[in-house]
Amino acid sequence: MIDKTTSLTEAAKLIKSGATLSLGGMNLYRRPVALVRELLKTEVRDLTLLNFTSSYESDLLIGAGRVKTLRTCYCGLESFGLAPMFTTLATAGKLQLIEETEASIAFGLRATLAGVGFMPGQGWIGTDLLKVRPDVKVIDDPYTGQPVVAFPAQQVDVAIIHAPIADRFGNARLLGNLAIDQELSLAAKCVIVTAEEIVDELDAPLEMTGLSVTAVVPTPRGAWPTSCYPHYPLDGEEILRYIDACAAEKFEEYIAASTR
């Protein structure tokens, strides 16, 4: 197997302007914040973010004007409230939004993994989601005749997944909440794993095999201020500091200080 370890700077070069990027983890856990900060030092823009849920890590990219389109089912800071830059820019119509739900993303990735164009489900029937996503078709189940929603396959160029432990080859353990990281690690064309700790070689059980991993980056505290079980909990103080900075219109200063 090939040693795939590299640096944050080199890994960030795998993300090109205009790419569809997925940030692993969910809400405020195991988000690849360190690599997002590295990305903010580059000129990458016009990204499509395809996130299961979006939170602090995405708000940084959105606020910095790097995101053209956001496909997600949730952008917020959980108990801490609204994601400030997303809320401001989306309300002002300055961010293109594609409505998703947890099932449309999870099912769409499964369709990609199955090599088919869609995966059926029933979730959106009766809602206005279908009105704002005319590309999503409702079809008749060929066996029961019942209407089902044909959730389209989701295509991802680059996925960044932060793991508590990985090896040189990209095998990784997630040791807790999985979000959709296993699916992402197989569906994305390019997968970057940042990890708290890199060891020579991991054995089973693994939650992610290195099979489709492109790059592995040793990144201690790489998810901070989001949590990375069992290494560190969510740093709520930092989330509050971010919210306060945005409220004081000091987003630029916040970013400058945190990417120094």
Place this chain on the structure above:
Amino acid sequence: MTNYSSSEMMVVAAARLLRDGDVVFVGIGQPNLACNLARRTHAPTMNLIYEAGVIGAQPSHLPLSIGDPCLVSGAASICSMFEIFAYYLQNGKIDVGFLGGAQIDRFGNINATVIGPYAKPKVRLPGSGGAAEIAAWANRIYCLTPHQARRFPEKCDFITSAGFLSGRKEREAKGLRGGGPQAVVTDLGMLAPDENGELILTALHPGATVEQALKNTGWKLKVADDLTTTEPPTDEELRLLREELDPTGIYLK
């Protein structure tokens, strides 16, 4: 009797809706408190499934985030979000879903997407999360929300999650398998669907009046013939909430 706050009354009223043995899809915030209160009182065998993929969670304290490690330790199983939605929720294994939203309308439809027109929003909201699917598939949906007219419009600006749509008949015709909204707990009392799926006032918390409920609802709220008064929180319920579940008062002011 001990003094209690309106948010404590809401959480206690919501906890009492839960049944022992329920499999509950839990979010963060007040519903989480209600579930953990029920688990420590009348529903010890309730199974808590957290929206990050954790099944059978036994949190020692209240999580601020669904990724909180306290949800992972001691849990029965951890699975991917696809498995949660496809194998558990869509497969009818979830009894209860708690949903929030900026607006809940007369037929229990919920808006978590946008206030104002979709193309030109007054405020963009965080979005559905898994709510659209939970509303469709969980057997019973409960909501916890402050009783304010702007939160209870005649019709939602955007239907993120289906309640009864235009009435029970439409929900049924659309083939949505879950039972839809069963109760909305507010700081004034409780709304529940009538035979048509319209939310009507079925209970008032102690001290609240019908006039307050009417004034703070955006449609002409009907009052149930058998309107009841909620039993105030017991000393034990308050002790659990204040000393064990939310000792620093994050969710209960």
